[in-house]
Amino acid sequence: MAEPILQLEAVSKNFGGVVVLENVSFNVAKGSRHALIGPNGAGKTTLFNLISGVFPIDAGSIRLEGKNLEGTPSRRRIGLGMARSFQNIRLMPHLSVVENVMLGQHSNAGLSELLKPIGWLPRSRERLAALATLEAFGLDAHQGQVVGNLPYGVRKKIEVVRALVSSPRLLLLDEPAAGLNPIETAALRDFLIEVADSGVTLLVVEHDMPFVNSLCQHITVLNFGRLIYDGPAAGARRDKAVLEAYLGRRHAEDTTDAA
Amino acid sequence: MSGYLAGIVSILGINVIFAYGIYVTAASGQLNLGGAGFQAIGAYGCAIMSSVYGFSVWTSILIAMAIGGAIGFVIAFPILRTRGVYMVLATFAFAEVVAGIIINSEFLGGAVGLPLSDYVEVNAIIAATLLVILFVFYLMSTRVGLAMRAVHDDESVADLMGVNNRAIQVMSFALGGALAGLSGALYALYFGFVEVQYFNALLSIFVLLYVLIGGTQTAWGPLFGASFFTLVPEALRIGEDWRFFIFGVLIVAMMIFRPEGIVTRDALDRLWLRLAPGTRHG
Amino acid sequence: MLLVQQVLNGLLLGGIYVGVAVAFTLTIGILNFLNFTIPVLFMLAGMVGWSLSVYGLPFGLSDPLGWAPSLAIGILCAIGASLLVERFTYRYFKAKHGDATEHAIPLVSSLGFLLIFEYLVLIAHGSDSQAFRTPFADLNWRVAGLIISIPQVISLAVSLGIVAGLSLLLTRSRIGRALRATAENPDAATLMGVEVNRIVPVVFVLTGLLCGLAGALFAVNYGEVSPYMGDNVGTKAIAGMVIGGLGSVWGAIAGGLIVGLTETLSIHFFGATSVQISVWGLLLVLLLLRPQGLFGHNAIGKGKF
Numbered sequence: 021m022a023e024p025i026l027q028l029e030a031v032s033k034n035f036g037g038v039v040v041l042e043n044v045s046f047n048v049a050k051g052s053r054h055a056l057i058g059p060n061g062a063g064k065t066t067l068f069n070l071i072s073g074v075f076p077i078d079a080g081s082i083r084l085e086g087k088n089l090e091g092t093p094s095r096r097r098i099g100l101g102m103a104r105s106f107q108n109i110r111l112m113p114h115l116s117v118v119e120n121v122m123l124g125q126h127s128n129a130g131l132s133e134l135l136k137p138i139g140w141l142p143r144s145r146e147r148l149a150a151l152a153t154l155e156a157f158g159l160d161a162h163q164g165q166v167v168g169n170l171p172y173g174v175r176k177k178i179e180v181v182r183a184l185v186s187s188p189r190l191l192l193l194d195e196p197a198a199g200l201n202p203i204e205t206a207a208l209r210d211f212l213i214e215v216a217d218s219g220v221t222l223l224v225v226e227h228d229m230p231f232v233n234s235l236c237q238h239i240t241v242l243n244f245g246r247l248i249y250d251g252p253a254a255g256a257r258r259d260k261a262v263l264e265a266y267l268g269r270r271h272a273e274d275t276t277d278a279a
Numbered sequence: 280m281s282g283y284l285a286g287i288v289s290i291l292g293i294n295v296i297f298a299y300g301i302y303v304t305a306a307s308g309q310l311n312l313g314g315a316g317f318q319a320i321g322a323y324g325c326a327i328m329s330s331v332y333g334f335s336v337w338t339s340i341l342i343a344m345a346i347g348g349a350i351g352f353v354i355a356f357p358i359l360r361t362r363g364v365y366m367v368l369a370t371f372a373f374a375e376v377v378a379g380i381i382i383n384s385e386f387l388g389g390a391v392g393l394p395l396s397d398y399v400e401v402n403a404i405i406a407a408t409l410l411v412i413l414f415v416f417y418l419m420s421t422r423v424g425l426a427m428r429a430v431h432d433d434e435s436v437a438d439l440m441g442v443n444n445r446a447i448q449v450m451s452f453a454l455g456g457a458l459a460g461l462s463g464a465l466y467a468l469y470f471g472f473v474e475v476q477y478f479n480a481l482l483s484i485f486v487l488l489y490v491l492i493g494g495t496q497t498a499w500g501p502l503f504g505a506s507f508f509t510l511v512p513e514a515l516r517i518g519e520d521w522r523f524f525i526f527g528v529l530i531v532a533m534m535i536f537r538p539e540g541i542v543t544r545d546a547l548d549r550l551w552l553r554l555a556p557g558t559r560h561g
Numbered sequence: 562m563l564l565v566q567q568v569l570n571g572l573l574l575g576g577i578y579v580g581v582a583v584a585f586t587l588t589i590g591i592l593n594f595l596n597f598t599i600p601v602l603f604m605l606a607g608m609v610g611w612s613l614s615v616y617g618l619p620f621g622l623s624d625p626l627g628w629a630p631s632l633a634i635g636i637l638c639a640i641g642a643s644l645l646v647e648r649f650t651y652r653y654f655k656a657k658h659g660d661a662t663e664h665a666i667p668l669v670s671s672l673g674f675l676l677i678f679e680y681l682v683l684i685a686h687g688s689d690s691q692a693f694r695t696p697f698a699d700l701n702w703r704v705a706g707l708i709i710s711i712p713q714v715i716s717l718a719v720s721l722g723i724v725a726g727l728s729l730l731l732t733r734s735r736i737g738r739a740l741r742a743t744a745e746n747p748d749a750a751t752l753m754g755v756e757v758n759r760i761v762p763v764v765f766v767l768t769g770l771l772c773g774l775a776g777a778l779f780a781v782n783y784g785e786v787s788p789y790m791g792d793n794v795g796t797k798a799i800a801g802m803v804i805g806g807l808g809s810v811w812g813a814i815a816g817g818l819i820v821g822l823t824e825t826l827s828i829h830f831f832g833a834t835s836v837q838i839s840v841w842g843l844l845l846v847l848l849l850l851r852p853q854g855l856f857g858h859n860a861i862g863k864g865k866f
Contacts, residue, residue, distance in 0.1 A: 072439055073439075074435065074439070094438055094439055095438045095439065095440075095441050095442060095443060095444075096441070097439075098439060098440060098441045099441055104439065106436070110433055110436045112428065112429050112432035112433060112436070112437075113432055114428065114431070114432055114496050114544055115425070115428060115429070115432065116544070119425060119428075122422075122425060123425055123426070123429050123437075123440050123442075124440060126422065126425075126426060126429075126440050126441045126442055127440065127441030129422055133422060134421065134422045134423050135421050135422070135423065136421060136422065137417055137420040137421050138420065138421065138422055138425070139419070139420030139421070139424070139425070140417075140420045146422075164548070165548070166544045166545060166548065169545070182440075186440075186441075310665060357849040358849075360849060360852070361848055361849070361852050364589060364593075364595050364807065365803075365807075365848060365852050367595065367668075368595075368799065368803055368844075368848065369845060369848045369849070371799075372800075372841045372842075372844045372845040372848065373845060375796070375837055375840075375841035376837070376838060376841045376842050376845055378837060379834075379835075379836075379837030379838035379841060379842070380838060382834045382837060383834050383835060383838060389834075390834065480792075480796065484597075484672055488669060488672060491665060491669050492669070518684075520680045520683045520684045521680070521684065523676050523679075523680040524676065524677055524680040524681060524684065526673075526676055527673045527674065527675070527676030527677035527678075527680065528673070528677060529673070530669060530670065530672065530673030530676070531649055531650070531670050531673040531674060531677070534650070534666050534667075534669055534670040534673065535649065535670075538666045
């Protein structure tokens, strides 16, 4: 296995006595496209929140590129090379698209750049970089619009763009394909493969199994806060525990969804 | 400029600066219902510097601003421990305590007030107002301004984007204190007299209304709100009581029809499009 | 002895604050709404009552009324005004994005109503204080050198009685359970079959009733009403509510009494102008050290504003 970019060791978390994650350990290999799946309530989003530092962990350790993240406040973690998106879109509703994306670069801005009037400079380096990424996603037409009024699919993509402009080495995506139509989903997958090929490691929480299977080589499965599978994507489809806990039900749901 | 017009312009300038003092905190998501307290600090600071210590007008103004900013900075730390309704109440209590201290201090003139011997011309107030407007627009266009608006919209995501929420909020309070202090200093120098009764709860309420009804999304909001509520009552030449009654009706109506304030991003975007199609980029 | 008298006066003064503080705490606790019209509802009951007792019904419909029917109609007016506020503030409050300042919408709206009602009364009757005559304004008990105003004792008893009744209503009745479910979680309450839209007016009726009663008791006790009578009582009641803890009925009672005591003792020891520092300083310190107040629930009022 390649060198890990993210290492979780015996991570546990409970909220008010309710155990949400128990003794979860796995590695995410550098440059890989890694999926984190599991039924609702398995603790996937909680795990993202622990990795990005929204909550402290109760026990265990999380290492990014070998550095233990314990004690690193959440706002400094993006500067260490990790960025994330959110399950429910969490863009700033009153900012325009390009401003949201420029906010994504905040961690890269030096102290001296804090007082540069980026709102007044149509050709500033920050704005051009934001526009370039938006263009790569085919979103440049929306750049000046206020985010609150845009359709769901567009906002979903803007969130990925916002995460990308901080030039992360590890990108955490929480259900990026949810709510997208099949054509948009396919386009997102192709784009994410491109992103990964440029050297960014992906850790993706997703319910859409065809999407996961076509994007990720490695799958980690959680159920009720415990890790029940960690290995190649192909193996998950044959794993008994996974089938029982998750895929069996999902397959049933997928067929009803398709109907 | 006639005396009457000069009077209105001066009040307008003072109100606009005051409103920006409340706006910089509101823009980063903090409601400050203690505006009168900060303005009183500036007014009394300036009066003391000018009358008791004999500093020149501009030195007095700068010191008053510095005092307002310093108190805003210091009070921000405890006040930021509170949230939501508690913050509104804590800032309100702060203003009441400031007024209480002034009433009980002989040095500050107690309930009688303090006279000033120096004064500022209306032109100086206009210049200060323009500078403040320019400064706030500039600030909101910087990365700091972007971070402020991000904190306003979603504190926890702003944090994950690397924004130092605490620093942004403390800075907002300090800056707000300095601007409210400046408006107080100009008020003191223009009227030549400060008395604590002027800096009451109703003043705090009014200035917060200027800002919220103008709109907190852009720096145009407080400019519009303060101007509207300073000039329209003058234009409506009716009794004082009816003015405030109509003011109340307008507030209720505006919250029904434009709850995000008169000036919003959407409204501005549509306006730009109409004025100059295709030129607006972000 | 003088000190004991002051403590007594403080408690009786606090009795007036209690009703208004409970009104504040109900709207905050159940609707998460800091309702700034509460002080004018208090004032409306007193001023309408005074106006009826001097001029009778408007448009010459009747001769001057007696003090009791006047105040009763005054209380009804406060309830009506409170429902009007509900119709035009709370019902329009729909947070679109739920950001930091949007939740201030009903608060701002209620400030608008504060101006509307206060200045309507000013337009009608001017800003002077008016004497409100009742047959028993000067009834006093003299016990062991203490002067106890009987109307004030009755007021305190009535205030506490009403609050106790309210407390029973909240814990025992169906409506009370619905109110508390709404306070806990409006969405869950809707799922459990509580019609939140029909519960909200109940809160405003109770608000109007509590403020109206407090205003009527104030008029009877002090024999004086004015368009500004709500300002002082309202802000002191806010202080009482915060000290007791937002959303706690018994906290509001304790807070109201504590504020009344602080006020009279502070006047006794440090002079009249010290009240503002002592009451608000106490509040500020308490907010910073123990934001949930003495009896408050930790979660209330913390949500983004």
